[in-house]
Amino acid sequence: MQDDLKEEASFTLSDSDIQNIEENIEQGHEEAVETAVANLSAPDCAELLEKVSEDNRQIILEQHSSAIDPETYVELDPELCKDALEDMEAPQVAELISSLESDDALEAIENLDADFQKEVIRKLPIKSRISMEEGLNFPENSAGRLLQREFVAIPQSWTVGETIDSLRASSDDDIPEFFSDVFIVSSGSQVSGKVPLARLVRSKSQIKLETLSLEEIYSIPASMDQEEVAQIFRRENLLSAAVVNSEEKMIGVITIDDIVDVIDEEAQEDILKLAGVKDPSIYRDVIATSRSRFGWLLINLLTAIMASIVISLFDATIQQIVALAILMPIVASMGGNAGTQALTVAVRALATREVSDINSFRVIWKETIVGALNGVAFALIIGAVTFFWFKNTELALIIAISMIINLIVAGLFGAGIPIFLNRVGSDPAIASTVLLTTVTDVIGFLLFLGLAATFLI
């Protein structure tokens, strides 16, 4: 651990670097701050802005904006990026995003307040104005939102030598600074080939480019959801892919660095949705954060009240045997935990497409058996604990039976709920947890208290 931290320190901004800059701000050493900010790379500057106090962030953004690399805004937490840009005047934002590549520019402005966004776009040079407007027309989280309009397109008839000559002669405005593949494009903008740079540089001058093309081009429709795009990149180990519009014309490329962010985002989204967190930004203010958490907690309150209603059905029984009140949370809580294990595995397997219709019943069946096996194990343990605690064989037997059944239910519903939600077209990560705990709580209390009411009294 210590070693890792040391190694890492050489690459990224350290906490003490940040502290230094904050001290300089507080002591009014403006020049020192300006120099420090100007020397930071975009990712480092973004980290600085994220980690300083809110007051210091404002000072850096307002007084040292000229020292900030424009790419910093793209690297910044989206919430902070939005706040920072909305604090500026529209022409300043327009100037700032003009220096970015088209995909980064779109990313920077897509979350802005609609009116302000229009104002910014109106101040852009005509070419980027059109590309921003077209980009915003694609649905959120689609390939169209990720695409970079700068790419290398080569006519079908060219040789390796002609291609390299043309690349050497091209200006920075026409093609991106970095690219991994060259696309063979017809006069009608149809993509007919894709040549990795590694193949290009290893081939003799006179070779025809089209003979070097990869077999599969994997052209991405602009309307495709980014999660699908990420799946294709990951599966086929792509570095870049052509994006085509509805007429199959190439309109841009998607590159692996954007996909890395998507993969990150999607995995993050699942984990947060399972916990009922809609807005994960640690930079959002407390009121907005509290509000965004409220809905999920309210639904959980309803679930908890439902469980209480089940308990209230047995109030007479509980009054007679108070041990029931003591033991009843155990069955429900074990069901919840065992179900969550099955549920998490199923949600991730659905996200990575490991589960589809063809094997979904096999997965549900397996989780049910796993629930049964652990149900038996924990029935024995909790049965023994109950027997020694309350010296009551019937009570021990009843809690054991409830445990087995509730863990079977947990496995069945834990895997079944997300698979069912996915099949009917809902997002399995969002509602699964609440549905599952409702089932395991209600059945847990109902079983244990119901069996007790029937057999103990």
Added chain:
Amino acid sequence: MQDDLKEEASFTLSDSDIQNIEENIEQGHEEAVETAVANLSAPDCAELLEKVSEDNRQIILEQHSSAIDPETYVELDPELCKDALEDMEAPQVAELISSLESDDALEAIENLDADFQKEVIRKLPIKSRISMEEGLNFPENSAGRLLQREFVAIPQSWTVGETIDSLRASSDDDIPEFFSDVFIVSSGSQVSGKVPLARLVRSKSQIKLETLSLEEIYSIPASMDQEEVAQIFRRENLLSAAVVNSEEKMIGVITIDDIVDVIDEEAQEDILKLAGVKDPSIYRDVIATSRSRFGWLLINLLTAIMASIVISLFDATIQQIVALAILMPIVASMGGNAGTQALTVAVRALATREVSDINSFRVIWKETIVGALNGVAFALIIGAVTFFWFKNTELALIIAISMIINLIVAGLFGAGIPIFLNRVGSDPAIASTVLLTTVTDVIGFLLFLGLAATFLI
């Protein structure tokens, strides 16, 4: 949703393709199966093997192994890869992995049973034997395990023209099929530069390669943890990076496709650890799966029993006022849910390095305030519900006060526990959930029942 599925169908194996192959297997159409398998790309073939029934998987692996692209084994779920290779003879495995690039070969054999692994390595040609043994000497999950030993190293004095000429003349054994960067390496194997292919192809023949190098090379020590490596790639948008040994000599490269897998794995790991799942493979048999889930459930049972002990302290009170038994799960469960929200945000923010020492107290403080705000909101709601349900003002007041305090506790510990665990060098994803629910359960029951025992009787 439907549209996405259709779009996706053109790129990947569909369920009906898989069904066709399974039917052919079951009807004994061996040639049809052989042809179908031979025509699949490695990722498709891996998906086929993952999704068919166990019996059909065995048949494909045993009877059609010659039709399977060797890269399939690397794309396969690690659990299935291990099983498939361990069912073969060592010389067959050795031959198979000889055709893979060094990083893929290492990935294929790193999970094999130790004795069998040694036997396989002994059958390898001397060069790959040494590289496998060296690779296995690096700690699990370190950069050394990811590295590819084939890379393009160019002497400092070369020009663009010389570099391209040498690449054109090189054989496939010396350099990888695909690469994104060319490394400038001294005679002592020290890395002094890194030139992206895009820069190389755009530069004139006579230009010296070293003038094209990126400013930052980001050489990765072989011992660095893969999570750190992924963090650097993601942060700096790298496509490949040099890996150096303890003497700073370049021994290989890490490429973005391996990092995509690492990012996936790490995000997956966090979500699974939070739910207490050690072994996420949906292909593992039920006994092994049940066993791997048992430990976590046992710890949760102990937590539940602890909560029960707290309840048992108040058995006399519950017997007098049975409404307490009905309502008590609500406070505890709301604390657990609110705490899990805070906890999940903190665990992810720690994983992505958004939280470090400098802002950790700010995050804990914010979550505590969020807990307090939602605590007040839910105190009002549950107070009203309780009042109308049980017509008891004191009971309503007591549950309201317990709710506020328990949600403050939930915010404080939800963010505080993972941050504390991280600071003392533990993995915040593993133990946080159990510790948190212990706190919110125990405090939830203690508060509500304790206040009731003090003020209601």
